[in-house]
Amino acid sequence: MIALLDIGGTKIAASAGRGAAIGAVRRIPTPVESPLATLRGLVEGVMGGVLPEAIAISAPGPFDRTTGALRNPPGMPGSWHGLEMAYLLGQRFDCPVFVENDANCAALAEARLGAGAGHRTVVYWTVSTGIGCGVVRDGRIVVGRHDTEGGHMVLWPAWLGGPPCHCGGAGCLEALASGRAIARRYGIAPEHLSDPDAWVEVGRWIGLATVNVTTVHDPDVVIFGGGVCASWGRFAPSLFETIQRYLLLQPQPEIARGTLGEDRSLLGALLVAEDNGEDPARLLTAR
Numbered sequence: 001m002i003a004l005l006d007i008g009g010t011k012i013a014a015s016a017g018r019g020a021a022i023g024a025v026r027r028i029p030t031p032v033e034s035p036l037a038t039l040r041g042l043v044e045g046v047m048g049g050v051l052p053e054a055i056a057i058s059a060p061g062p063f064d065r066t067t068g069a070l071r072n073p074p075g076m077p078g079s080w081h082g083l084e085m086a087y088l089l090g091q092r093f094d095c096p097v098f099v100e101n102d103a104n105c106a107a108l109a110e111a112r113l114g115a116g117a118g119h120r121t122v123v124y125w126t127v128s129t130g131i132g133c134g135v136v137r138d139g140r141i142v143v144g145r146h147d148t149e150g151g152h153m154v155l156w157p158a159w160l161g162g163p164p165c166h167c168g169g170a171g172c173l174e175a176l177a178s179g180r181a182i183a184r185r186y187g188i189a190p191e192h193l194s195d196p197d198a199w200v201e202v203g204r205w206i207g208l209a210t211v212n213v214t215t216v217h218d219p220d221v222v223i224f225g226g227g228v229c230a231s232w233g234r235f236a237p238s239l240f241e242t243i244q245r246y247l248l249l250q251p252q253p254e255i256a257r258g259t260l261g262e263d264r265s266l267l268g269a270l271l272v273a274e275d276n277g278e279d280p281a282r283l284l285t286a287r
């Protein structure tokens with residue numbers, strides 16, 4: 001069995017799985033103290049005393065692909081910064097450890113088993129406390145040298161007055177349409193926001209981002225998930241209008257909502273580990 005961890009800004013989910021199926025999921029609040037001890041305890045808990053064949057981690061934000069260390073994960077306590085999870089957990093459990101960006105994990109799961117099944121090029125947006133984007137082509141996550149951070153595509157630059165983003169830039173999608181941005185810009189949590197004009201804006205920003213990613217990747221389908229999508233009916237009309245208005249040279253991709261629910265990143269992490277179990281280039285325990 002493969003132990004699975006999905007590390008988020010507010011909670012960590014853990015499970016164990018094999019063959020594209022995961023077991024019961026445990027969730028705990030993301031700790032401030034002793035993150036490594038917490039992760040070790042979760043792995044031991046979900047494995048029920050058996051050593052894992054591998055550990056797969058869905059990680060928030062940028063990380064080092066050599067050591068699995070998180071780099072200033074957004075909204076998380078400082079104790080997580082620089083934690084070499086893959087190396088340390090690999091030593092403790094004597095197994096390979098795979099780390100992948102949470103949006104990429106979710107994208108892979110939806111592409112294979114969810115709303116993207118049967119499509120060749122799949123884009124997945126998670127619109128939650130933050131915003132992430134994953135692209136899957138021919139069943140594989142599209143990765144480059146380091147990380148992709150689609151939530152930080154700039155839509156409203158500082159020289160035109162775009163609001164600051166926690167990444168140090170300004171006018172990123174995440175600074176305009178994420179749950180955190182909605183709370184800051186409109187003074188109310190997204191689940192309580194009822195102002196139709198505010199939701200029109202949110203839909204426009206997400207629509208523009210979808211146009212931009214479509215110009216580059218020409219996806220068959222663009223899938224949406226994450227907590228803010230609970231308000232899909234409020235912002236989807238302006239999202240669709242924006243795509244129709246600005247995507248002029250390409251056919252519009254199918255727009256769909258994810259079908260796998262909040263455990264999709266755990267499932268995607270499992271797929272990453274199963275895909276790469278024989279590939280030493282992806283084994284992160286060696287230094």
Ligand SMILES: [Zn+2]
Pocket residue numbers: 151152165166167168169170172174175
């Ligand atoms: Zn940013």
